[in-house]
Amino acid sequence: MSDALEQVVVIGSGCAGYTAAVYAARANLAPLVLTGAMPGGLLTTTSIVENYPGFAEGIDGTDLMIQMQSQAERFGARVQFGSTVEVVDLAERPFKLTVDGQEVLAQTLIIASGAGHRHLGLESEEKLEKKGVTYCATCDGALPMFRDQPLVVVGGGDSACEEATYLTRFASKVYLIHRRDELRASKIMAERALGNEKIEPVWDSVVTEVLDVAEDKVTGVRVKNVKTEGESVIDCAGVFIAIGHVPNTQIFKGQIDMDDAGYVTRVEGSRTSVEGVFVAGDCSDNVYRQAVTAAGMGCAAAIDAERFLAASD
Ligand SMILES: Cc1cc2nc3c(=O)[nH]c(=O)nc-3n(C[C@H](O)[C@H](O)[C@H](O)COP(=O)(O)OP(=O)(O)OC[C@H]3O[C@@H](n4cnc5c(N)ncnc54)[C@H](O)[C@@H]3O)c2cc1C
Numbered sequence: 001m002s003d004a005l006e007q008v009v010v011i012g013s014g015c016a017g018y019t020a021a022v023y024a025a026r027a028n029l030a031p032l033v034l035t036g037a038m039p040g041g042l043l044t045t046t047s048i049v050e051n052y053p054g055f056a057e058g059i060d061g062t063d064l065m066i067q068m069q070s071q072a073e074r075f076g077a078r079v080q081f082g083s084t085v086e087v088v089d090l091a092e093r094p095f096k097l098t099v100d101g102q103e104v105l106a107q108t109l110i111i112a113s114g115a116g117h118r119h120l121g122l123e124s125e126e127k128l129e130k131k132g133v134t135y136c137a138t139c140d141g142a143l144p145m146f147r148d149q150p151l152v153v154v155g156g157g158d159s160a161c162e163e164a165t166y167l168t169r170f171a172s173k174v175y176l177i178h179r180r181d182e183l184r185a186s187k188i189m190a191e192r193a194l195g196n197e198k199i200e201p202v203w204d205s206v207v208t209e210v211l212d213v214a215e216d217k218v219t220g221v222r223v224k225n226v227k228t229e230g231e232s233v234i235d236c237a238g239v240f241i242a243i244g245h246v247p248n249t250q251i252f253k254g255q256i257d258m259d260d261a262g263y264v265t266r267v268e269g270s271r272t273s274v275e276g277v278f279v280a281g282d283c284s285d286n287v288y289r290q291a292v293t294a295a296g297m298g299c300a301a302a303i304d305a306e307r308f309l310a311a312s313d
Pocket of ligand 1: 011012013014015016017034035036037038039040041042043045046048049050051052083084085086112113114115135136138139140248251280281282283289290291292294
């Protein structure tokens with residue numbers, strides 16, 4: 001770990017972080033990229049990415065991230081594997097970071113720490129992830145395994161309604177399972193979902209098990225009605241869990257403006273409420289959450305950081 005004063009430190013190595021690193025490196029800023037516990041970010045947890053521009057046949061998620069890493073390194077980015085920022089002090093520049101117990105000083109910071117999906121917390125859910133259990137309809141909905149099949153969406157908010165509506169393009173039927181007797185979603189989203197003849201709401205219900213671990217693929221869900229305690233099984237080929245996201249921004253809490261859910265607020269472009277701190281990707285985006293949007297935001301953050309440094313010289 002370098003104890004020198006860094007021009008640009010990038011926290012995170014997903015699409016946002018590595019794209020920021022490519023741009024900052026090409027601007028001769030030799031950015032330091034701290035990968036965190038998940039080098040390459042969330043895309044390394046999926047197989048084929050079919051909607052990242054430039055890959056007509058799709059590309060394996062891990063391969064794509066290795067390409068981004070190599071591209072950043074080619075221009076002088078320094079990638080510090082496994083390094084997790086434990087504490088930040090944004091009170092004054094240079095910013096102080098504690099990384100694996102050591103101090104790093106940074107003139108500018110690009111926060112690209114991503115967001116995790118909320119899980120149901122079921123053992124069967126974990127075992128069948130990528131075998132029919134997914135957390136992103138936009139990413140996985142069009143996969144052949146889900147076409148013309150009954151699917152389940154779990155959740156009752158805007159995301160759940162949007163995912164359910166989107167999935168009706170591919171599925172034979174979509175069951176929308178919600179723990180209450182009405183949706184939390186905005187009126188327009190709820191009406192759109194409930195007005196879709198392919199969507200059948202399953203009220204007052206929670207998924208207690210994803211079936212079938214023994215078959216190593218999703219064949220259905222076991223559902224409990226929270227009012228009657230009655231159990232039933234819904235046959236389906238896929239389970240889309242849309243119960244929210246948790247941005248990885250806890251270490252910045254109290255030092256930078258964020259919304260109630262923890263997404264870092266962008267003030268102008270990628271700027272944050274702290275001068276010299278920029279943000280990119282899913283940790284600041286509760287709407288799109290896509291690889292290409294995260295990459296685009298990473299590009300913007302690096303350009304903003306570069307201009308900020310130039311103006312401060
Ligand atoms: C299973 C799955 C499939 C997907 N498929 C697609 C798809 O097909 N197409 C698509 O466009 N999108 C897809 N997505 C969404 C896509 O992965 C995300 O939108 C994208 O990865 C967001 O990039 P990011 O850089 O903002 O964050 P992430 O990829 O989440 O990366 C966050 C990075 O921050 C690091 N980090 C976190 N905290 C710290 C810390 N304290 N210190 C240092 N580093 C830290 C992590 O280690 C990680 O490297 C998929 C997501 C999942 C889960």
